[in-house]
Amino acid sequence: FEADRGPDMRYRTSPIGALTTHLKGGFYHDGRFPNLNAVVNHYNKCMNLGLSDSEKGDLIQYLITLKF
Numbered sequence: 001f002e003a004d005r006g007p008d009m010r011y012r013t014s015p016i017g018a019l020t021t022h023l024k025g026g027f028y029h030d031g032r033f034p035n036l037n038a039v040v041n042h043y044n045k046c047m048n049l050g051l052s053d054s055e056k057g058d059l060i061q062y063l064i065t066l067k068f
Contacts, residue, residue: 027039036060036063036064037056037060040056040059040060041056044056
């Protein structure tokens with residue numbers, strides 16, 4: 001993983017509309033999550049969202065459809 005940094009030395013992350021370009025992995029600012037399922041599982045756990053497997057699947061499908 002190579003981080004792109006902006007002129008102010010902050011991480012430059014892809015806009016959510018470019019989400020499908022990451023479907024082969026490299027999610028999060030440092031690429032630590034290999035796929036959307038891992039991202040959703042991370043936030044489900046750390047934010048105590050309590051999402052069911054079905055809800056997580058629905059969220060992932062929704063995220064994939066976003067285009068800007």
